Amino acid sequence: MASIKSAMKNTVLLGLLASTAAAAPSYGHKPDPFSNASWPLPREISGQDDTANPNSTTQGWGGVHLHDPCLVLGPDGHYYSFSTHGLTVISRASNKGSIDGYWQILGSVLEAGSSVINNTGSTDPWAPDVHKVGDTYFDYYAVSQFGSQISSIGLATSKTLLPGSWTDHGAVLSSSPDADYPLNITNAIDANLFVDPKTHVPYLIYGSFWADLYEFQLNSDLKSVKQETALQLSFDPVLPQAEEGAYLSYAGGWYYLWYSHGICCGYNVSALPTPGTEYSIRVGRSKAATGPFVDRAGVDLKAGGGNIVFGSHDYVYGPGGQGVLSNYRGRDVLYYHYVNTNLNPTYKDELKLLGWNYINYIDGWPVLSSR
Template identity: 80%
Template sequence: MASLRASGVTAAIFSLLACSTVAAPPYGHNSNPFSNASWPLPRMVRGQNDTANANSTTQGWGGIHLHDPSLVLGPDGHYYSFSTHGLTVISRASEMGSIEGYWEILGSVLEAGSSVINSTGSTDPWAPDVHRVGDTYYDYYAVSQFGSQISSVGLATSKTLLPGSWTDHGAVISSSPDVSYPLNITNTIDPNLFVDPKTHTPFLNYGSFWADIYQFQLNPDLMAVRQDTAVQLSFDPVLPQAEEGAYMSYAGGWYYLWYSHGLCCGYNISALPTPGTEYSIRVGRSRSPSGPFVDMNGVDLTAGGGYIVFGSHDYVYGPGGQGVLSNYHGRDVLYYHYVNTIVDPLYYDNLKLLGWNYINYIDGWPVLSYN
């Protein structure tokens, strides 16, 4: 992930878009739910956006304006979001029990910085992944730079999710060409915590480009990995091997590995990626949290498989950075960021928006729905 700073689009435009209501059939324009013609439009959210304020402590991020979002239900009954940039910017939906919003910006997780930031040469934490385990919230975040395999996953914890309540624990795992296998061939970004609901075993999924997506089991304290448990979950044999942003969920006896495929960033109307190579959201499933994961055609994700569940269509461009919110009013939800080409006709990276859709499971395969 990454961003490009842009100007000229005001918060008022975002608010107008976010408050609009778009009617859409449950499966877009096609009765076949597995067809890309059936992809729904994103459900809108309402909230704050401070892109125009260059002096903001969140650097224009937060509210409805997120990259690599992570959503979690807080102890106060409100939903919280976390995003790349702004030292992991925190927002909260002021309407209790609703992710529609209004989303307001609260502050940052890493207000005091992090030792991980200092060790990687970057000051911009990426792709937070926040989950509740017991009475504690765990935020796994990545610190890296584009084109660099010298990366780390850090961990911060909190009881309340609020700014000022977070304790940073430093690096959980790091990659570079000089460390042991497989950390010498992988890239420790885009972390995802998954605790197996059947065995309670904790896993850390991670990775991007360098050998794509890998998994380690975590120690019971969730602060270090078990070095002898590494397994590869996905691999695209076609350069640039653009798979990242893994997120694991469980439903109906299946483990689902969601991931973002393609080019995440650097979008500009004058130099867009070749159609089909921009971000899209893909998924595979398995009976085990460690795989093998296969797509709808039975192709292993480590052999280039992957079912495209959501991609560019209508005014949606490059959706990705996804996660799953389980049991939202009794249903699962897939949330993500995307470019809205109506509001952002120049496709700037740093104007991406939070979107979400309901998940339906048909023959054990997830499809997205507006309603």
């Protein structure tokens, strides 16, 4: 990585390197599109790298280095990214209408702090989820301490997405052993706003360890939930029940529940998770935003179902924290963070990168594509 940094200074150029993956098995007379041998490499992006900058106000995050990324089109025609760490760091792609870059760090959402941060005792907001509703951008973010169920999902809003424009509204929901059901058995992190395009009902999907993924209907102001509408969407019965980072999307009459499964963080090249237990991206589908969601074999996600659509392969390790960008140049995109083992041989969390691929739908099931 040092050679790349010295050649490009504060810029990192990432993407398609020669794959060493084995040939795909037979799928009729064509490669099986659902096989892990068909997984593509991340598309090429470029952007700022502040990881070695001691004066970075965003702890080195932003630009190409994102964790739990969120991408959204801004009112100025540029795409913006948001990330865990750095008080929810904001970056912008300089090429209008493109998510390839050059990604430049602008600042943070919560520069003025947050009441949610004060309530949970953490100063590190996680997993921002930003969507435009009407003329306002809504950012649902999580505040917790690693391994703790005492967590909150907060909300900040803006008209422009720019640093300094955000108003923090505090907690939307909080989890703890003393909370009302199901917040007493779940973990209030990794929120996702989904407004049903058919019914216009707004939902908030959330969860992680402690009973995995749940969904609430939101009230019309999008600042609070309807407690009586709680539904469980997925559950892994095998400990440690690592499902999180839910993202709901809609295409072709199907609702797709994407989520990250496995161990997200703290990778160490000398003691990596058991192969297959690191982060991977999984999906199920339903004909309703409230489920039930099933995998290709018809297994309910609440019974441990879910198909892996992207996992470790070639130089890609532990992809997750995903989201869907709909109708990007006429196609849907899955974006995510991952470890590039060629550029990050020690697997450091702070060197995780933004990656993305187009989504193809085969018989109503999503598969990723390099083009």
